[in-house]
Amino acid sequence: MGVLLDRLSPQVLRVLALVIVLILVILFFGSQIDNYFSARLFNRISTSVAIMALIAVGQTLVVLTRNIDLSVGSIVGFTAYVTGQLLVDSPELHPLLALLAAIAVGAGFGAINGLLVAYGRVPAIIVTLGTLAIYRTMLVEFSGARSITTASLPDWLLELPRLNVFSVGGFDLRFQVAVMLVVVIAFHLVLTRLRLGRMFYAVGSNPEAASMAGINAARIVFIAFVLSGALAGLAGFMFLARFGNITVVAGLGFELKSVAAVVVGGVNIFGGSGTVIGVLLGAVLVDLIDASLVRWQLISEFWRDGLLGLLILLAVAADAVLMRQFIAVRQRRAREKQSRMLAHAGAAERVPA
């Protein structure tokens, strides 16, 4: 145990703790709900997580740099609608172009946020609170309050959510889930291995120090917002494929869910620490609990949100308290080690004298 405490980084411990919580939650609901370990539920939750995890990864990048992006829900709604409209108008458009269009629109919105935050020096919460309203307004205006319907969309798009990469006994790895996993792994590698990735952490943990170390902090913040917008755009495309019917309220409230996934996933809301893998687990946990409570006979489904709020609080509190304890234990051990070494050194000095 002691060796473990010294060796494992707090981040790895966090992920381990999340995995344990996740297993406990699954076992708990498994004992409560009949037919819980079914392929159907797995497929349902995995496709739903595929969308939320993409948004949450983007949110993670922004939160890592000490900012927040509250406009993601509106970006998801707008890109879903615009891409849908694009495909309604020109159904023979190449799927890849439609996908790129969605990502580009999202990145454009993200760039507006990023410009205002990084170069206009307006606090992120103010900018994205504003653009949350503005982008939604643009959607309402653009759509003229009409909806996109499944009937008007090309077939390939509607088949996309059911597209399988492979399937083991009914447990499918859907195409969308695979895309999400690729994105998560890519961002995990970028954040842990690349110089650019470490810059996100540097800017988030101490902007002044990062600047003095020669990091262009404004540029990093700008990139974070652009990527968050682009991922929200990708999520908007997935949202369109999954639901087909897009109204002006598409993506409403996603900003809060993504922040919840990020916070449960162990990212410090004040920037500088957190992992994408943790956030993926956070998104899974939030969605799993959401989907399981609906099926739990013991309580009415109306308890869902109340319990979810409490759960987020407990997850964050447990994380904060455990981390504090962990750091204290570690510091004590380090001190003990140091004093042992000092005593040793002192003894060694005395011998020749």
Place this chain on the structure above:
Amino acid sequence: MLVPPSACRRNDTGSLIMPNFIKALTDRLFGWEGFLLSILIVTMLVNVSQSAMFLTIGNQINLFQLSIEKIIVALVMTLIIINGEIDLSVASMMGLAACAFGWLFQIGVPVPLAILLVLLIGAAGGAFNTFWITRVGLPSLVVTLAMLIGFRGLARVLVEDRGITDFPDWFDALGQQAILGPFPLSLLIFLGLLAFLIVVLHVSGFGRYVYMIGINKSVAEYSGVDVARVKATLFIASSTIAALAGLLYAARVGAVRGDVALGFELDIITMVLLGGVSIFGGSGSLIGVLLSILIVLNLRNGMALVNITGHIQTGVIGLLLILSVLLPNIRAYLGGLWSRRRPAAGAGGPE
């Protein structure tokens, strides 16, 4: 203590002199509040030119009535943000209060007792937030975000997907009819609360603590300020006032549903930030927030007069929120460029 600290500079002989008060006034007029005032005047002039009915007492009161619950909550939110925290759970508490009232009414609790119980629920919700913020030490952004979901969930548990209506006539009348001259109860509550909070924030010692904690929490702590107690007071007050606002909403609309006040937190925070309160805490004033409330109300009313729909109104206010912080930054940046081009002026260069 009535004037901002900047006005308390002493002259060379060390005594406070009158011109400082005049300077305080001109500082305010050329500062943020003056800017808000000029926007307000422009908005009102445009509105007057659009409709002769605009300046009638009836329309002015109606304009307040339509958003009265939000602006009551915005007053307490001002203190919370100046204190360096945020309360995202207020709108959900408004919903919870309204639904709890409807539920209590439905199971046969007498209305006055139900009102009292709902206010207690508000205080309890605030105490719950406080526990996690001051005892466990979690950021208020996270705690109140969780309770934004949590309180709303409880509201849904209480009324599920029903609507509750048919409250006693006298209760509905409290929300709808004038009780003193042309003023309805909710407007009187707003004005009373505004006057009370101006005294608390800008005159009392407690108000100084609110600013001090917002500027530097550690310094406040080491100076012997009971930071946890100040925060507890503010969060409990915020939740209780939100519950009161929920009741006023129930009375004004005469019905409650699970989605009462859904999303109001964004409007409320916009009003406060537009009023020049720093999101990082430590600065801002209730006068500024009052001006921004008036601007938002007049702008919405004016846009309604020229048939601009609710969604665009929200977009315009979002734009205003961003511009309100962006424009001063651009001005400062251009000012910096200007002084760099004239090195003789020297002092004003970039840091």
